[in-house]
Amino acid sequence: MTTSRLALAGEPLPTVGHARAYVCGITPYDTTHLGHAATFVWADVATRVLRRVGVTVEVCRNVTDVDDVLDAAAADRAGSRFDSFAAVGQFRFDRDMAALGVRPPAHEPRAHNHVDDVVRLAAGLLERGVAYERDGEVLLRASAVGLADRVPDDGSSQVPPSARAEDPADPTVWRPALTGEAAWPSPWGDGRPGWHAECAAMALSVLGPAVDLHVGGADLRHPHHTAMGAMAEAMTGVRPFARARLHVGTVQVDGAKMAKSAGNLLLVSDLLESWPAAAVRLLVLDRPWAQAWDVAPGEIAAAADRLEGLYAAAGRHVDGQAAVDAVVGALLDDLDVPAALAVAEAEGGEAARVALSVLGLS
Numbered sequence: 530m531t532t533s534r535l536a537l538a539g540e541p542l543p544t545v546g547h548a549r550a551y552v553c554g555i556t557p558y559d560t561t562h563l564g565h566a567a568t569f570v571w572a573d574v575a576t577r578v579l580r581r582v583g584v585t586v587e588v589c590r591n592v593t594d595v596d597d598v599l600d601a602a603a604a605d606r607a608g609s610r611f612d613s614f615a616a617v618g619q620f621r622f623d624r625d626m627a628a629l630g631v632r633p634p635a636h637e638p639r640a641h642n643h644v645d646d647v648v649r650l651a652a653g654l655l656e657r658g659v660a661y662e663r664d665g666e667v668l669l670r671a672s673a674v675g676l677a678d679r680v681p682d683d684g685s686s687q688v689p690p691s692a693r694a695e696d697p698a699d700p701t702v703w704r705p706a707l708t709g710e711a712a713w714p715s716p717w718g719d720g721r722p723g724w725h726a727e728c729a730a731m732a733l734s735v736l737g738p739a740v741d742l743h744v745g746g747a748d749l750r751h752p753h754h755t756a757m758g759a760m761a762e763a764m765t766g767v768r769p770f771a772r773a774r775l776h777v778g779t780v781q782v783d784g785a786k787m788a789k790s791a792g793n794l795l796l797v798s799d800l801l802e803s804w805p806a807a808a809v810r811l812l813v814l815d816r817p818w819a820q821a822w823d824v825a826p827g828e829i830a831a832a833a834d835r836l837e838g839l840y841a842a843a844g845r846h847v848d849g850q851a852a853v854d855a856v857v858g859a860l861l862d863d864l865d866v867p868a869a870l871a872v873a874e875a876e877g878g879e880a881a882r883v884a885l886s887v888l889g890l891s
């Protein structure tokens with residue numbers, strides 16, 4: 530028998546019954562780079578491990594198709610409306626995820642279908658006295674929900690504080706639209722949802738008041754996930770919003786985060802032209818999930834070689850339940866892929882086949 534829980538950051542997940550996972554998804558304005566892929570491949574492995582031990586996992590991965598950056602990119606590059614531009618980005622993303630063997634989520638809500646839910650969320654937070662309205666903007670009062678003292682983990686992907694905020698830590702739930710932006714009606718005038726509120730509204734609508742696992746890149750931990758959780762908790766009274774969290778370490782090139790502005794993107798589609806998809810997955814997975822890492826030159830070639838070795842080990846005629854249990858046990862222990870692979874390589878046979886299958890490498 531293996532251990533009966535999947536240990537991750539937060540409460541361990543019981544390995545019986547049903548689990549709900551919310552994965553913060555893409556803003557579909559660019560092609561998928563290795564940093565995006567890492568988040569979704571790790572989310573995929575967490576759900577495969579849970580399924581391996583008998584848990585049914587319901588995954589909701591949203592699409593942030595109401596977004597300031599997306600609007601600007603659509604207008605700049607395609608001269609198109611945000612929604613048709615987002616559809617093209619979505620198509621490319623789906624193609625890359627399918628190539629990488631990331632299973633499609635059960636639910637894929639799009640922000641533009643949940644604007645009414647954000648309006649109701651804003652109204653509910655005002656009614657509960659934890660939000661305030663200023664000139665058409667609704668803001669969550671950070672001090673009322675325990676957000677005030679948190680420092681952002683990574684300034685690069687954060688929303689700058691609103692000029693209307695009483696405290697810079699107060700996140701926007703709803704805001705007035707600027708000229709030319711897509712806008713929706715609300716009791717506070719025509720406007721748009723705040724980013725954190727979009728995800729909170731989608732999670733509440735699709736999965737209910739709480740989730741078992743919340744997944745995203747490490748740069749989303751705070752304020753995106755903390756604000757989103759605080760809005761959901763204040764609305765429903767159910768705490769915590771997320772029992773466990775998987776915040777995947779940032780992928781860097783020469784010590785810098787991958788970013789379009791830095792010109793250092795490693796696109797998944799480019800990698801897949803030269804390397805098997807399983808080698809790209811192994812490159813992402815063969816390390817602690819929370820750790821930021823630099824893509825070293827030659828590392829993808831080493832991953833491809835190691836994969837060949839694993840396939841050879843899987844072909845050996847040995848089996849032993851203890852080795853299989855050791856592989857699954859390592860994965861249940863904070864998704865320790867390096868430990869699982871070490872057992873798979875040493876023992877071979879069924880243990881290696883199980884490792885390849887659960888990691889989506891076969």
Ligand SMILES: [Zn+2]
Nearest residue numbers: 553554728753
């Ligand atoms: Zn999100």
